[in-house]
Amino acid sequence: MRFITATALAALLTTPALADGWKDDYQVLKFGILSGENEKDRLMRNEPLRAYLEEALGVEVEIFTAGNYDGVIQAIAANQIEIARLGSSSYAAAYTATDGGVVPTLTTLKKDGTTGYYSIVVSRCDSGITSLADAKGKVHAFADPDSTSGYAVPYFNMVTKEGFKPEDYFGTVTFGGSHEADVTGVVNGTFDTAATYQNNDADGVYQRMEDKGMIEEGVVCKIWESPEITSGPWTFRKNLPEALIEDVTVAIEGFPAADPEGFKLYSSFTEEDPNPDTGFKRVDTERYQWIVDMRAWIKAHRRSSS
Template identity: 80%
Template sequence: MRFVTTTALLALIAAPALAEGWKDDYQVIKFGILSGENEKDRLMRNEPLRVYLEEQLGVTVEIFTAGNYDGVIQAMAADQIEVARFGSSSYAAAYTATDGGVIPTLTTIKKDGNTGYKSIVVTRCDSGITSLEDAKGKVHAFADPDSTSGYAVPYFNMVTVEGFKPEEHFGTVTFGGSHEADVTGVVNGTFDTASTYQNSEDNSIVTRMEAKGMIDEGVVCKIWTSPEITSGPWTFRDNLPAEMIEEITATIEAFPEADPEGFKLYSSFDPEDANPTVGFTRVDAERYQWIVDMRAWIKAQRRSGS
């Protein structure tokens, strides 16, 4: 009887620790966000999600930012952060940097069920440039070497679909550093054209900057649109406990319903957008393999100098 009592006592003592599971080893979770917009706005938009995750998971949740996309990618590769919201191309870069050691779990979904967005090329509406052909010999800015819509997709399509190498077609090719910097450079005349993105006709980096008063309405116009790109995934290191990945994934997945107002801020909800982002849907690595392959193609092109 004494043996049974002692065993039961030990079980009671051990129960709370066992119940915590992965949280015993991960009291702080850091999630990375990319530099698509200025840091103040990035942190403001993601704060509702950070607070929600902290409350639901019962651990400290911190946001990790960097000056460029590669900073978040390398933080993931160095095990400095547990999870990040990548674009498709930066996910592929993280996949390569970790030798496949990352797991994508969620991406955003629109009201109409669409899970993609598009790369666009923009110019000043008064520039006289109405096509990529018109931009020949001009200054073109890509956003960031690890940006899907701001570099990989437009570069790939310019070569394989439009039939020209950007370095040979444009007079100068440069990187603005972020989508907002690209658009600002176009407005200021630093760049003649720039690559960036749109979620829909009414929701893009241009409309966001107009809504925030960063640029005047009607100054920036679109001259090229890519095929649809699968939205980037929430991505975890694959050396994390499987139950941890699933619990955090499920918690993020429930965010839109659990905190509708917080999700509106996070997703930059526009009441005039007929097709807003409404939530998340599950994805896997196979969904992004073509992006991994595209980046490998681009790297091979650079290496061969062709």
């Protein structure tokens, strides 16, 4: 399915032509998206951006999906895709896997000017678990080993701030495979607690699942929240032409103005969200170095403790 709104087409007609020097070698661009939600919704949510980029750049644009985060990371490391919309931790994983061979250019900008979100731990509201202290000895699920909010940040904070190692503290530690799978597992009683994320108390994974009718409202409650995390970046292979990286980055920056309705779908906009996404902000490698360092700490900590 390909579509682009009249607003987007009008904006494209008034946008200066982008440089064509790289297009002979890159007639198809593939961008990867992570498995934070089911594949049908992922493709639906990113279709307006895909269609817009195809029109703006004048080349074919395809969406690449995988069953887990590592599939997208390995695809960009193996030069199978050019671009990926990554989380902070999956960016750090790609940075490490490619020996610094990826470049972050943009992250999400919110209405209040911030560029962050939060890792949270959730449980059923009727479980009697209202804190991490109540969860001791229970079944806890992380989302994916390469998830920032679903694994790296909560694991790091549990050890360094909360004072316990998850493998020793919980009765069982497992991976749900995705954020939606984590929340579903909590609702179904497979997991007592699970790690996921939210932007604020009105907008997050379990709130969106409520909006989509996937779970009933009021079944899932937050029991822990992390410090703010920098949102993940749009990431390019470093071995791509600089003009390609800049042209695609500029095109993505123009998406919210060119297709406001498409951007709302892409960003999961809801009227109830007091601080919705409004666009993008430029970032660089230095912005995510602390995430790279945190992943290295986790890897070393787990190795020394095994």
